[in-house]
Amino acid sequence: MSGSLIGKRVLRKEDHRFVSGKGRYTDDIQLVGVTYAAFVRSPYARADIKSFDVSEALAAPGVIAVLTGEEVVKDGLGGLPCGWMIHSKDGSEMRQPHHPVLAADRVNYLGEPVALVIAETQLEAKNAAEMVMVDFEPLTAVVNPATASQAETLYEAVPNNVCYEWELGDEAATDAGLAAAAHITTLQLTNNRLIPNAIEPRAALAEYNSGTDEIILHTTSQNPHLVRLIMTAFVQIAPEHKLRVIAPDVGGGFGSKIFIYSEETALAWAAKKLGLTIKWTAERSESFLTDAHGRDHVSEAQLALSAEGEFLALKVKTIANMGAYLSTFASAVPTYLYGTLLAGQYRTPAIYVEVDSVFTNTAPVDAYRGAGRPEATYLVERIVEKAAAEMGLDPAELRRRNFIGRDQFPYQTPVALEYDTGDYEASLSKALEMADYDTFATRQAEAASRGKLRGIGLSCYIEACGLAPSQVAGALGAGVGLWESGEVRVNPTGSVTVLTGSHSHGQGHETTFAQLVADRLGLPIEDVEVVHGDTGKLDFGLGTYGSRSLAVGGSALSVAADKVVEKGRKIAAHLLRTDVDNIDFDAPVFKMLDSNESKTFQEIAFAAYVNHDYPSDELEPGLAEKAFYDPLNFTYPAGTHICEVEIDPDTGVVEVVQFVAVDDFGTIINPMIVEGQVHGGLAQGIGQALLEQAVYDDTGQLITGSYMDYCMPRADNFPDFKVGMTCTPCTHNPVGAKGCGEAGAIGSPPAVMNAITHALGGIEVDMPATSEKVWRAVQTMRTLKTA
Amino acid sequence: METIELKINGRKRTLHCLPNATLVEVLRDQLHLTGTHVGCDTTQCGACTIHVDGCAVKACTVLAVRSDGSDVMTIEGLAENEASHPMQEAFKACHGLQCGFCTPGMIMSAVDLVNKGCALEPSAIREALSGNICRCTGYQNIVAAVMQGASEMQEQSS
Numbered sequence: 001m002s003g004s005l006i007g008k009r010v011l012r013k014e015d016h017r018f019v020s021g022k023g024r025y026t027d028d029i030q031l032v033g034v035t036y037a038a039f040v041r042s043p044y045a046r047a048d049i050k051s052f053d054v055s056e057a058l059a060a061p062g063v064i065a066v067l068t069g070e071e072v073v074k075d076g077l078g079g080l081p082c083g084w085m086i087h088s089k090d091g092s093e094m095r096q097p098h099h100p101v102l103a104a105d106r107v108n109y110l111g112e113p114v115a116l117v118i119a120e121t122q123l124e125a126k127n128a129a130e131m132v133m134v135d136f137e138p139l140t141a142v143v144n145p146a147t148a149s150q151a152e153t154l155y156e157a158v159p160n161n162v163c164y165e166w167e168l169g170d171e172a173a174t175d176a177g178l179a180a181a182a183h184i185t186t187l188q189l190t191n192n193r194l195i196p197n198a199i200e201p202r203a204a205l206a207e208y209n210s211g212t213d214e215i216i217l218h219t220t221s222q223n224p225h226l227v228r229l230i231m232t233a234f235v236q237i238a239p240e241h242k243l244r245v246i247a248p249d250v251g252g253g254f255g256s257k258i259f260i261y262s263e264e265t266a267l268a269w270a271a272k273k274l275g276l277t278i279k280w281t282a283e284r285s286e287s288f289l290t291d292a293h294g295r296d297h298v299s300e301a302q303l304a305l306s307a308e309g310e311f312l313a314l315k316v317k318t319i320a321n322m323g324a325y326l327s328t329f330a331s332a333v334p335t336y337l338y339g340t341l342l343a344g345q346y347r348t349p350a351i352y353v354e355v356d357s358v359f360t361n362t363a364p365v366d367a368y369r370g371a372g373r374p375e376a377t378y379l380v381e382r383i384v385e386k387a388a389a390e391m392g393l394d395p396a397e398l399r400r401r402n403f404i405g406r407d408q409f410p411y412q413t414p415v416a417l418e419y420d421t422g423d424y425e426a427s428l429s430k431a432l433e434m435a436d437y438d439t440f441a442t443r444q445a446e447a448a449s450r451g452k453l454r455g456i457g458l459s460c461y462i463e464a465c466g467l468a469p470s471q472v473a474g475a476l477g478a479g480v481g482l483w484e485s486g487e488v489r490v491n492p493t494g495s496v497t498v499l500t501g502s503h504s505h506g507q508g509h510e511t512t513f514a515q516l517v518a519d520r521l522g523l524p525i526e527d528v529e530v531v532h533g534d535t536g537k538l539d540f541g542l543g544t545y546g547s548r549s550l551a552v553g554g555s556a557l558s559v560a561a562d563k564v565v566e567k568g569r570k571i572a573a574h575l576l577r578t579d580v581d582n583i584d585f586d587a588p589v590f591k592m593l594d595s596n597e598s599k600t601f602q603e604i605a606f607a608a609y610v611n612h613d614y615p616s617d618e619l620e621p622g623l624a625e626k627a628f629y630d631p632l633n634f635t636y637p638a639g640t641h642i643c644e645v646e647i648d649p650d651t652g653v654v655e656v657v658q659f660v661a662v663d664d665f666g667t668i669i670n671p672m673i674v675e676g677q678v679h680g681g682l683a684q685g686i687g688q689a690l691l692e693q694a695v696y697d698d699t700g701q702l703i704t705g706s707y708m709d710y711c712m713p714r715a716d717n718f719p720d721f722k723v724g725m726t727c728t729p730c731t732h733n734p735v736g737a738k739g740c741g742e743a744g745a746i747g748s749p750p751a752v753m754n755a756i757t758h759a760l761g762g763i764e765v766d767m768p769a770t771s772e773k774v775w776r777a778v779q780t781m782r783t784l785k786t787a
Numbered sequence: 788m789e790t791i792e793l794k795i796n797g798r799k800r801t802l803h804c805l806p807n808a809t810l811v812e813v814l815r816d817q818l819h820l821t822g823t824h825v826g827c828d829t830t831q832c833g834a835c836t837i838h839v840d841g842c843a844v845k846a847c848t849v850l851a852v853r854s855d856g857s858d859v860m861t862i863e864g865l866a867e868n869e870a871s872h873p874m875q876e877a878f879k880a881c882h883g884l885q886c887g888f889c890t891p892g893m894i895m896s897a898v899d900l901v902n903k904g905c906a907l908e909p910s911a912i913r914e915a916l917s918g919n920i921c922r923c924t925g926y927q928n929i930v931a932a933v934m935q936g937a938s939e940m941q942e943q944s945s
Contacts, residue, residue, distance in 0.1 A: 011880065199824075284826065679928065680885060707831035
């Protein structure tokens with residue numbers, strides 16, 4: 001039976017509760033005696049807090065308590081830490097301003113919480129929050145990352161607002177490559193700031209039991225164990241064994257629910273301090289203001305090429321906006337998740353990148369679907385396509401000339417990573433075929449006959465997923481090892497409960513992980529239940545981000561399932577009075593090699609719990625095994641995306657008329673779920689290219705603070721995507737999986753923008769390519785043509 | 788407090804609510820019908836879509852008192868006699884959902900567009916669903932689900 005479930009389009013086990021309205025998201029949980037919190041937030045991007053006056057709010061109907069930043073200071077709460085230490089090129093540590101749970105004397109971004117009001121009803125809490133008088137004295141805000149290092153210093157301990165000045169690669173070799181070049185392509189670009197917008201707003205429900213001194217915190221998290229660790233070890237609201245964190249059904253994350261925020265921390269603290277059960281659910285406007293934003297890079301790059309189009313060197317300078325504070329993983333995003341990916345799929349021998357990360361009076365910026373890798377891919381794939389145009393080469397051909405060949409793995413790049421496997425030619429060829437690349441000119445001419453400008457653009461991306469080999473992560477500054485835990489718990493009747501430290505908030509773990517374990521043990525998938533998201537049920541977990549769940553969490557389960565089989569063989573040997581070497585597991589049956597005798601998986605499970613004649617020095621009762629899987633390397637999903645657009649020159653409206661994505665994710669457990677992940681990633685990537693942008697004005701007010709202003713991708717923005725797969729299994733994990741969650745968002749933006757640039761005859765626009773920008777570019781193109 | 792009478796998922800209910808309470812607040816907080824979700828504060832996301840007197844409405848933008856006397860159906864009432872509605876089955880079969888948060892609203896909108904005789908071809912369905920935001924699926928499988936669910940609804944009614 002083993003092998004019968006891998007690669008099958010098994011329908012999702014979790015779906016019935018979602019389609020019938022029986023999902024249980026944090027805000028759905030109703031507890032007796034619950035009270036409600038509302039936060040008082042800064043209306044300024046930067047201001048001193050002169051005083052708080054809470055008397056009117058306290059006297060308002062239904063109000064139970066008002067807690068301000070001053071109480072946070074009095075109670076000695078720690079700040080919210082950043083978990084990744086980055087060193088500047090001079091060896092100094094990154095500078096990290098104190099990130100308070102509630103601000104007490106200075107606010108540093110619009111919407112920063114300064115107080116919370118707790119009342120009997122949500123309405124009463126919100127009304128009273130407006131009565132909290134905070135005497136703010138506004139200060140000049142620093143908003144633009146490109147000029148932040150020359151602006152007024154925001155924090156005494158952070159000169160010039162610079163968090164770190166980081167570098168990677170060999171500058172001398174890169175300069176030598178540039179000096180020897182027959183052609184140099186230069187590019188300036190902005191990677192637009194995005195707001196993640198999971199459709200479930202962040203929420204928390206904190207319950208304090210004074211009888212046991214335990215806090216139970218339900219919250220919208222991608223990694224509940226990390227929430228517990230940070231709240232207990234760093235913020236110190238309770239001892240770790242007295243805080244249970246549950247992330248129940250979570251309505252999307254895309255990175256934004258990795259991080260430990262002020263609100264849920266304040267709620268857990270307040271619940272214990274006041275002996276209450278307290279609920280808070282963000283309004284969408286609060287999500288816009290305070291969910292960690294994504295991207296926000298300003299870059300310039302030079303690509304050196306030989307006369308034959310061989311890449312000689314790539315030099316990159318990037319300014320990355322960290323926002324007002326360092327969010328949980330923020331520092332790693334523009335460094336180890338960005339600079340290390342600048343080799344792309346190519347043999348570029350010399351690469352040098354400098355990244356200056358700066359603070360501004362904007363919401364903290366952190367990982368958002370792709371996290372650093374979309375920024376790297378966008379830069380590399382834009383400059384490669386531009387180089388092809390400048391040198392008069394077909395962009396597919398230029399890429400082919402520089403691909404790392406399939407026989408060159410493992411491949412050490414000049415920017416730290418060692419790719420284990422891949423076949424970039426295979427995904428490019430398949431994508432070109434699916435896109436009818438060779439006949440593009442016909443379609444372009446037909447579009448021109450209708451007055452439309454048609455363009456085609458390529459993107460050959462690579463990403464590093466499966467975060468991460470703990471030793472490597474530690475050497476690069478990670479505060480925690482990035483292994484994952486899993487447990488396969490066989491129940492006495494032979495059904496199986498699988499516990500994983502990964503968290504599913506849309507990815508379908510309850511199905512994929514069940515497929516994996518059911519396949520290994522030869523069980524019907526219905527007999528395997530996946531449990532996740534509760535620190536009270538599993539030992540530890542690092543959670544879900546960086547497309548790591550299957551490659552790392554799934555590998556842990558694979559190892560744990562192997563351990564169950566090994567233990568089962570011992571039990572079978574005991575029951576059958578033979579040596580363990582004489583037992584083979586032919587899922588789901590334990591067979592004697594030298595006879596016809598055998599035991600079913602169910603018989604072994606039952607015996608494991610009810611038997612009373614085990615030799616206690618050799619065999620313990622029970623059949624439940626854990627594994628802590630630490631990956632040996634990152635995984636390297638890669639592929640080719642091809643976009644075709646049509647531009648209406650009179651309106652500047654861009655229509656995506658065809659989008660092809662061919663991806664190599666290694667071994668696939670459930671193709672249906674994988675394709676769904678690709679579709680979703682593409683929508684976010686194309687959304688970044690065409691629609692989405694977080695805009696602050698010069699004073700740090702967020703202009704795009706609602707769905708009326710921030711343009712979310714909707715059903716009528718897309719065609720049907722054409723999705724294909726190639727496969728080179730990951731060489732170093734037991735599943736062979738590489739991860740698929742982010743590829744769509746990584747590969748697609750440059751494909752779209754290259755197609756637009758192509759349609760515009762080489763005129764460049766920055767993302768998002770709104771109709772206004774494109775219309776203006778069309779006017780420029782017409783002027784140049786007539787000149 | 789105001790007193791209103793509603794028929795909710797086939798059952799008559801008498802409720803007391805504040806005059807400024809929205810219908811979705813009454814459904815979620817008083818009746819514990821938490822399948823109807825709230826994803827925004829500007830009537831843009833559609834997660835709260837329900838049927839009032841047979842038409843899809845966004846329950847975050849309807850005052851409960853304005854619904855007095857109405858016939859309300861939420862996602863919890865869509866299935867009859869414990870069997871799933873064809874649209875619910877189609878969303879499962881086509882992988883038309885991921886995190887599930889927008890799904891109830893999406894399904895209620897989908898049933899409504901079929902009831903209203905929307906042309907059952909992808910571009911019309913995409914336009915009809917443009918009042919519901921999904922951040923997970925990229926919409927492709929939702930469109931496929933609506934096509935499949937619609938044809939099964941039509942088969943059942945013929």
